[in-house]
Amino acid sequence: MIKAAVSGAYGRMGKMLIDNIVNSDDFELSAAFDIFNIGNDAGELSGVGTVGVPISDPENMGEILADTNTDVMIDFTAPDATVQNVTAASENGVNLVIGTTGFTEEQRNTIEQFIMKNNNSAVIAPNYSVGVNVFFKMIKEMSRYLSDYDVEVLEAHHNNKKDAPSGTALKAADVISETLGGKKYVYGRQGHAPRGDEIGIHAVRGGDIVGEHTVLFAGEGERMEIKHQAGSRQAFAGGAIKAARWITGAKPGIYTMEDVLGF
Numbered sequence: 001m002i003k004a005a006v007s008g009a010y011g012r013m014g015k016m017l018i019d020n021i022v023n024s025d026d027f028e029l030s031a032a033f034d035i036f037n038i039g040n041d042a043g044e045l046s047g048v049g050t051v052g053v054p055i056s057d058p059e060n061m062g063e064i065l066a067d068t069n070t071d072v073m074i075d076f077t078a079p080d081a082t083v084q085n086v087t088a089a090s091e092n093g094v095n096l097v098i099g100t101t102g103f104t105e106e107q108r109n110t111i112e113q114f115i116m117k118n119n120n121s122a123v124i125a126p127n128y129s130v131g132v133n134v135f136f137k138m139i140k141e142m143s144r145y146l147s148d149y150d151v152e153v154l155e156a157h158h159n160n161k162k163d164a165p166s167g168t169a170l171k172a173a174d175v176i177s178e179t180l181g182g183k184k185y186v187y188g189r190q191g192h193a194p195r196g197d198e199i200g201i202h203a204v205r206g207g208d209i210v211g212e213h214t215v216l217f218a219g220e221g222e223r224m225e226i227k228h229q230a231g232s233r234q235a236f237a238g239g240a241i242k243a244a245r246w247i248t249g250a251k252p253g254i255y256t257m258e259d260v261l262g263f
């Protein structure tokens with residue numbers, strides 16, 4: 001059995017991850033962390049019934065991960081929280097699956113340096129759905145063929161999302177920019193804003209939209225769009241569980257969801 005801890009256990013993703021772990025044949029929930037509902041049963045809060053694992057204070061994370069012999073921790077929290085949590089997990093030899101988005105470049109570097117310094121393994125991905133990772137492959141191919149077309153990346157998410165644009169939209173722009181040899185990014189447009197040789201990135205927030213990403217390639221007399229729509233967070237949770245299974249046998253290093261899927 002793979003002993004998995006969930007950080008951000010009372011969050012939208014955390015609850016779904018606990019459900020997936022408790023209902024799997026090869027995982028055991030070893031610990032759950034959140035800053036809210038400390039002491040309450042993680043299973044009860046996730047709607048899967050009592051599992052005998054309380055929500056613990058992230059302040060005690062290192063000690064709890066060591067005591068429970070946790071193999072892997074899945075972290076979907078917030079950028080500052082993930083930086084702290086990676087420190088506690090790495091120092092205790094726990095592998096990581098990181099889903100949090102919205103890191104600054106400095107935070108991302110700190111996380112990677114810590115994992116490498118401690119000889120750990122981690123999957124870090126802005127989107128764990130299989131479909132989005134195929135979408136990244138497709139837009140790379142499309143941008144090769146449509147290299148002189150205007151490119152716009154559009155994303156839509158629920159009204160509680162804290163970061164904008166989404167991690168997935170930024171990765172989509174990076175995939176295209178790397179393929180085309182470096183592009184400027186413009187975030188939304190307002191006022192006098194003539195289009196240049198750029199990738200436009202646009203974020204929409206509202207209601208309970210789980211996650212939508214569109215890349216538009218526009219040329220003379222035609223346009224092509226490729227769109228991914230997530231209708232349930234299970235698309236992300238299922239992928240994160242795959243990543244947790246995969247990283248448990250991996251050599252030390254930082255990996256992406258493409259590595260997990262063998263793309």
Ligand SMILES: NC(=O)C1=CN([C@@H]2O[C@H](COP(=O)(O)OP(=O)(O)OC[C@H]3O[C@@H](n4cnc5c(N)ncnc54)[C@H](OP(=O)(O)O)[C@@H]3O)[C@@H](O)[C@H]2O)C=CC1
Pocket residue numbers: 007008009010011012013014033034035036058076077078079081082084085098099100101102125126127128129163236
């Ligand atoms: N890679 C992917 O496939 C996906 C990534 N995400 C990303 O995952 C992150 C979480 O998303 P979501 O679940 O919707 O957000 P939520 O806000 O619902 O969940 C985050 C949870 O983490 C808690 N938390 C805050 N600080 C800590 C800490 N130090 N240790 C442990 N838990 C903490 C929060 O508590 P409190 O609310 O009290 O602050 C909250 O309960 C976001 O960055 C989002 O963009 C989301 C979906 C898919």
Ligand SMILES: O=C(O)C1=N[C@H](C(=O)O)C[C@H](O)C1
Pocket residue numbers: 101126127157161162165166167168169210211212
């Ligand atoms: O916050 C979310 O909900 C999501 N965040 C990720 C992102 O920022 O790309 C992935 C997904 O679209 C849901």
